[in-house]
Amino acid sequence: MDFTLTEAQNDLGGLTRKILTDRVTTWEPHGTGGFDAALWTTLARSGIVDAALPSSAGGGGFGLLEQCSVLIEIGRAVAPVPYLTSVTMAAAAVAEAGDGRLTEKWVVPVLRGEQSLAVALDGFTADGAVLSGAQTAVPFGAFADGFLVAASDRLFLVERSAPGVTVSTQQTIDNADAALLELDEVQAEPLPGSPEWVRLRGTVGVCAQQLGVLERALELTAAYAREREQFGHPIGSFQAVRQRLAEAYMDVDAVRLTLWQAAWQVLDGGPGAAEKVATAKFWAAEAGHRVAHSAVHVHGGVGIDVDHPLHRYFAAAKRLEFTFGTAITHLRALGSLLAAQP
Numbered sequence: 001m002d003f004t005l006t007e008a009q010n011d012l013g014g015l016t017r018k019i020l021t022d023r024v025t026t027w028e029p030h031g032t033g034g035f036d037a038a039l040w041t042t043l044a045r046s047g048i049v050d051a052a053l054p055s056s057a058g059g060g061g062f063g064l065l066e067q068c069s070v071l072i073e074i075g076r077a078v079a080p081v082p083y084l085t086s087v088t089m090a091a092a093a094v095a096e097a098g099d100g101r102l103t104e105k106w107v108v109p110v111l112r113g114e115q116s117l118a119v120a121l122d123g124f125t126a127d128g129a130v131l132s133g134a135q136t137a138v139p140f141g142a143f144a145d146g147f148l149v150a151a152s153d154r155l156f157l158v159e160r161s162a163p164g165v166t167v168s169t170q171q172t173i174d175n176a177d178a179a180l181l182e183l184d185e186v187q188a189e190p191l192p193g194s195p196e197w198v199r200l201r202g203t204v205g206v207c208a209q210q211l212g213v214l215e216r217a218l219e220l221t222a223a224y225a226r227e228r229e230q231f232g233h234p235i236g237s238f239q240a241v242r243q244r245l246a247e248a249y250m251d252v253d254a255v256r257l258t259l260w261q262a263a264w265q266v267l268d269g270g271p272g273a274a275e276k277v278a279t280a281k282f283w284a285a286e287a288g289h290r291v292a293h294s295a296v297h298v299h300g301g302v303g304i305d306v307d308h309p310l311h312r313y314f315a316a317a318k319r320l321e322f323t324f325g326t327a328i329t330h331l332r333a334l335g336s337l338l339a340a341q342p
Contacts (some may be wrong), residue, residue: 005069005121006330008051008062011070012174016048022075030306034177035116035143044113049087053111054095064088064201067207068263075212075320078312080175082140088205089198090117090148093155097192100127105159106146118144119183119202121195129190131156139323141179142169149181149188150195156188163187165189174315191195200266203277203324207259207284210320214252214291217313221295241298248294251287258283278334284320285327292317310331 005013023039023078029300043049052066073084089105109115118141124133131151141147144167147158160167164186170178222245225236235241262280265273296303303310321327 006065008066009069012048012051012062012066013073015046016043016070016073017076019043019046020046020073020079024077024079028175030174030311031171034172034175035079035082035140037143039079040081040116041113043081043083044111049083049113050111053087053091053107058232064092064204064263064267067092067205068259069338071205071208072212072215074211075214075316076216078213078216078316080177082118082143084202084205084209085119085140085144086117087108087149089119089202090146091185092201093148093191093193093198094157096197099192102157102191108222109145115145116140116143117148118179119148119198121150121199124149124183126151126154126156126188129156129188131158131183131186131188134180136180137172137178138181139273140177141167141181142177144179147181148191148198149183150198153195155191155193155195155198157191158183158186158188172319174312174319199324200273200277201278203264204259204262206320206323207255207262207280210284210288210317211252211255211259213287213313213316213320214248214255217291217295217310217317218245218248218252220310220313221248221298224299235298244294244298248291251283251291254283255280255287275337276333278295278330278337281325282327282330282334285322285325285330288317288321289327292321 020040023042052062052070054061054063071084071088074081087110091110094102094106110117118138120135120138123135124131131149133151145160149156151159158165164184166182168180169176170180172178225241225245226234228235253325258280262276265276295310296314299310302308305311
């Protein structure tokens with residue numbers, strides 16, 4: 001297991017950071033937006049969207065590790081783009097199926113930045129290829145052109161415009177990008193593959209995005225602690241503040257280490273993948289909670305101002321903390337996996 005970043009990872013991460021630094025300079029009012037269509041198109045035209053997909057799907061021949069490098073940068077910028085759901089989960093699942101017709105229909109428009117996909121893995125049943133059910137708070141569902149849906153332990157592709165599909169925009173703690181997805185006897189397109197495969201990749205992607213969020217939040221907090229003065233001294237010189245920042249630094253490093261361990265295991269396809277993913281998500285959630293709250297506390301009053309940039313990082317960290325399971329959920333899963341070992 002080698003955690004040295006590949007040339008492709010460094011190149012993709014660097015290009016993504018450059019584009020997002022230039023483009024993500026302001027945010028929409030609190031509780032609105034959540035998807036920047038122009039930015040999504042820019043990322044696609046730059047080659048970032050397709051580079052980390054297999055060549056069989058029209059991509060650059062890379063995979064999950066490169067996608068994680070992109071997601072880290074998306075987290076650092078809190079960029080409102082659906083890379084995780086559209087590429088790491090949905091497009092990757094279609095590419096894995098190896099069906100040229102499905103790739104042309106569902107993946108190519110994503111690679112061009114013309115469409116986006118959302119993923120709903122809970123709350124649906126299938127009668128053949130006819131789906132019914134509902135899932136609330138589907139990430140990026142409000143703007144999605146199609147959905148990758150799990151039902152009866154199978155995968156399906158659903159067009160937003162299909163008869164029986166109802167998509168209702170929902171507001172989360174910071175954006176209005178989620179949706180209530182309701183399917184009423186919808187004729188769907190079956191997709192070979194396992195929902196668990198999609199969930200594992202999605203969980204790894206969440207950990208990567210959380211790493212970027214926490215890295216940048218810690219950088220902003222350390223800079224603020226150097227500049228903000230109390231009693232004639234920078235608050236970063238106070239022992240309690242230094243200790244809290246040091247603990248946050250160790251938490252971020254724990255998220256980084258467990259993320260890359262999990263990504264390598266998922267790529268390897270070995271039996272230890274679920275255990276490593278559970279470990280990574282535990283740290284992404286637990287450390288994410290601690291680092292986000294430390295950043296707010298060190299910033300003081302401005303830390304809870306919804307117009308201050310830090311609030312975006314706090315809200316993003318909290319959303320990612322709960323996405324695909326809380327810390328205690330994955331701790332219990334990890335315990336069950338360890339207990340099952342002979």
